[in-house]
Amino acid sequence: MEEMKFDKSVFFDMSYGMYILGVMDGERPTGCVVNTVFQITSEPSVVAVSVNHDNYTNGCIKKTGMFTVSILSESAPQEVIGTFGFKSGKDTDKFASVPYTMNEAGLPFLPDNTCGTLTCKVVDSAELSTHTVFFAQVIGGVRRAAGDPMTYSYYHKVKNGKAPKNAPTYLKDEDIPKTAPAEKWVCGICGYVYDGSQGPFESLPDDWKCPVCGAPKEMFKKQ
């Protein structure tokens, strides 16, 4: 077979949602953002979710065998994605800054800005190079009227989002097609591009922080 062309930007056109996994770490709730949750079988209802080995949530799922999936709606603020996507549950109390509820199974979920929550019990898993794929039976499901679900594409286009390095869909900068150059202030931690909504970047107060990951203003670089 001749060597094939491999333009990694083709991955940009695959469609995903945006989800918060909720797990227990002993007595403490924690979790992370994922975009790769999908339904595998309908009878029984089984979902698959891919979680990086380096995510603290991965070990918690392996220990407890249980997790919730809260489906983010478009109304979810960037801070939620920043807290759950760009900080580690190992040393951050992620649920301290985000309203949550415990369900009948003793698991945390987000009642606000979410279209619904699944409660899942792991039935099998597969280990890949950097990620574990958990297969889990859905044992509870609640739907909420909260507008349209947030797609990964919406997060990128409207919220200026970037995939954390642990995400299966992470692309190195050199793999991302360059668009026309323009002055942009980019967060050195999470890649958030300042949207100009609070005036010129230089005029932002010194204690201004990245709305996605909370990095201080000096972590931003002009591009």
Add this chain to the structure above:
Amino acid sequence: MEEMKFDKSVFFDMSYGMYILGVMDGERPTGCVVNTVFQITSEPSVVAVSVNHDNYTNGCIKKTGMFTVSILSESAPQEVIGTFGFKSGKDTDKFASVPYTMNEAGLPFLPDNTCGTLTCKVVDSAELSTHTVFFAQVIGGVRRAAGDPMTYSYYHKVKNGKAPKNAPTYLKDEDIPKTAPAEKWVCGICGYVYDGSQGPFESLPDDWKCPVCGAPKEMFKKQ
């Protein structure tokens, strides 16, 4: 643990794309529609795809270990989804009615109305009750400028689509929340709801066929 509420309509808010798998059945190209393709790892690039045991394509992937994933764009006509989603590759030459190209790996893909195509080589798989999840390394990728990718939600909302019975996301009619009753003509084979674009249903010619699955007019039922 107390018994949990399980409203299956919560699955409606999970986000997916729409994809055509292309495989070889001996010398003959065949394939099917899937909505559950997602990237699992980025280095190397590995995707997962869920295919029902009853899909003819499943056996072809197991035999050859290779498939393409063509990412449908919103411009893809319903006939493509009807042909690839509601007919079996066992007794239908699906590629006879849809323009296709063979790539360097000897696999068929759809060049039209698609945002791009991945070429994939199976590296592992997991068997679930009704579906096989194939893990496959992406060895080739081509992106095309073809508008926005079609999401599963777009297919449902704009194209009046329904999941085939073999789909992981298939819901039985009794699980689907009822909306306000209105006279609708519904295809008894694939569930397509006539959109009225060619006038009243009763006035359609006798040789009119379901645009999704090709079923004859008499297969439609008034609801």
